[in-house]
Amino acid sequence: MSAGDLGGFSLFDLFRAEAETHGRSLNDGLLALEANPDDVVAIEPLMRAAHSLKGAARIIGLDLAVKLAHAMEDVLVAAQKGRERLASPRIDQLLRGTDLLAKLAAISEAELTQWNAAHQAEVDVLAAALAAAPPAAAFASAAAVPVAEAFTPAIAPPSLLQPAAAPASTVPAAAASVEAKTVRVSADSVDRIMRLAGEMTVESRRFTGLRDRMLALKERLLDLGETIERLEGEVGSHPRVREAGARVRDAFRDAAHHLAASDELSQRVEETSTSLYHATLGSRMRPFGDITHGFPRLVRDLAKELGKQVKLDLVGASVPVDRDILARLEAPLNHMVRNAIDHGIEMPNDRIAASKAPMARIAIEARHQAGHLIVRVSDDGRGIDPERIRAKVVSRSLAAPEMAERMSIAELLEFLFLPGFSTASTVTEISGRGVGLDVVQSTAQEIGGKAAIESRLGKGTAFRLELPLTLSVVRAAVVEIAGEPYAFPLVRLERVVRMPYAELTTVEGRQQFMLDGVSVGTVDASVLLGLGETERDDTASIMVVAHGRGDEAERYGLLVANFEGESDLVVRTLDARLGRVSHVSAAALTETGEPLLIVDVDDLVQSVRQLLSEGRLRGTSSSVASSQRRKRRVLVVDDSLTVREVERQLLTRLGYDVDVAVAGADGLNAVRQGSYSLVVSDVDMPRMNGFEFVAAVRREARFADLPIIIVSYKDREEDRIAGMQAGANAYLTKGAFRDDTFARTVSDLVGGPETND
């Protein structure tokens, strides 16, 4: 076995894999041991883990890791032999060692030397501490060791009176059993297999068309047979005619036989490809425990730091969750747990005073319910005082006092999700600064779910997330816009309305209709997407969407050309080269294998609101003839993406249609092709710079009067002169974006954003 080639892995990769596995079992095992220090049997696997780590580190010559693992192993051996009892401070040391090894496993091979130098001292100190006598348990209040146990003899036999194992300790076991059966596959290749499986399902449906054609062929043979029979009746029995009749009947029987066989085959292929597809979808699932294995440690460390006693219950570690959702869930979960320990849970003495057990409980639960993933984080702490929220709502003028007075507890709790709304009077290190519960809610919403808080004063608080089971399939309304298929995710639709056009009435010339006694104005989705106006037929198909919640919500009716029905779509991300596409969140394939775009409803509604407020969008008007006014087009040429974006957004906000080019040559090409009212160019660009570009444009007679603005970082007078000599109408420095200089110059040169010609 050569060190260079181990199926693409280096020796350091192998050490890393080992450190990851053993590090996790050390971490989990030490925590379990802390809760249950006399479980001598539990020490052995830890000892072996430390020993294996030492061995792995020795093979690749990681002396620091060898030293540390060796010191840890010695302590564990002593504990197993009964020479030492692992109290909380000792476990702290061992956990620190585990952390160091985990950090080492996280670096790249190239950083190794640097790491060694940086951590030499730390390892030396820790190894010495581990080799020394166990530190005294100075702060028993925070330790999870019950007071009575402090008096048990140091050498404890495996006790029959052991308390039931903490639930936390059962989790790693469950996770380990799941892991034993998994292999690592790159997410890309799983996605690719899924796309192919999806394509297979589409292809297998084509059998149906083939079958229909074969069925028609069979009918024709039957027809031919009957014709021959009639012929026989007319010309009398002739041996040649009889023979032809027999042969046609044979052919008909064969055709029927083959048809039945192909029917069976096509059905089998369709079933198999559907199962393949679902199995591939299923392979995206990972156990919930994948993201929770760090929490027992987190809870322990935080509780200790704050002098609180907390026990963590993890339920549903094996519940399968879509890996994309899982990845998004870790941060909000972390936030909720930190929040619970910091703000929710009381100090032990306060708990005793409130006649609660000093040991508080936090539970993280995951389960499937009615096609959703439910994640619940609850504590039995002090709960949230609704009156404090009410007072805060009033003091921050979020609602009028009389309105706040009437709010229910549930309504008041909703305020906790507002960005920056916190009832905690001090910001602590634990819950972080400035990051509020709004992160929890926005994450839930981004992945198509919702978040809710329940709380009872003095009893505890619970956060409940209701999330879709997978992000890879979305149930959506498939519609036609400008002749092409689009889909609106059903979770973002309030209603789909189909009504005769004639029943739409107008307010200020803008179309509206009544929905449950509420007037809903309509907007043409095709216009919003920049695809021109929707052609009208007799029936209007309207997607009703809402901005905001409850009775306060604004409703908009998005007019589409045709509502084709509901469908489960497998979501595909758009090609990364497209970047962010406004109003579109993803793509999918229709049942016939045609591309379809999934509408980003929130983004679309935002645009509607913005366009309305700028007076740039009227609802769909009653007359089909629209205004002849046209937007002026501006070309922005700049090699910096940031500057390009700033200019593009600024000009778009001013109401212009903006195109961009990334270099002088590119810009020249664009100028020649498009009809622009204005060109905005940078100076410093590779190959053809801004001055050369402007000069080149000016050399063409038809662009002699085209307004050109140069925007540059260069503010020396000679640069300005060079720019004007090249033919620019204005020379601005990039500071012009900070005030209205840029906007004024644009408007001076070309007039307003709209033109009547």
Next chain:
Amino acid sequence: MSADRISSISQGGHVSLGEDAATTSERLRSLLARPIPPEELDENTRSVAAPAGRRQRFARPILVVQLGPELLGLDVGLARRVVRVAKTHRIPHRTHDAFGGIANVGGELVLVARLDRLLGLDHAGDESARRMVVLGDERRPWVVVVDRVEGVRRFDAEQFLTAPATVARALDGMTEALAPLDDNAFVSILDSSRLARGLERCLS
């Protein structure tokens, strides 16, 4: 397309002038698929066995396609696959006139560029003959629609003619050279990197 152009591709004189295009291209296909005659095999063997200095240069394989009135040559390193034309879905707000949208090519959604607009040509001919050509590497593919695929043909780069100055010096020119055929016809060999840049520009 005119039949004489197709026959000129065959060059060997196996195809006579004046036949209608369908038969000719059928013949052309059978010509390309024919077994190698023993004398040609011998000749090639001699050529390969000869010392390096005397060995004839290997000819460049080029995918020849027709777009409007012109024959275009795409390096086979760039043109990876020819597939049936799939429906293209436009992308809202992406208004570059040479950007088509996305199409489902073998289960993958691939970006579509309008080669006709990049080159200033108009599609012509029978729609059923149109094909999509997949260009570029696997991670960043593009597809373009051409009017007809003539097949892969080897050209000796030493015979190439330079493109006219109006194309070679043009900012958006993409032709690297002209590969002459018989009777004044030629294939415009497209420069792979200039074409790739042109495709990327569609995204701006």
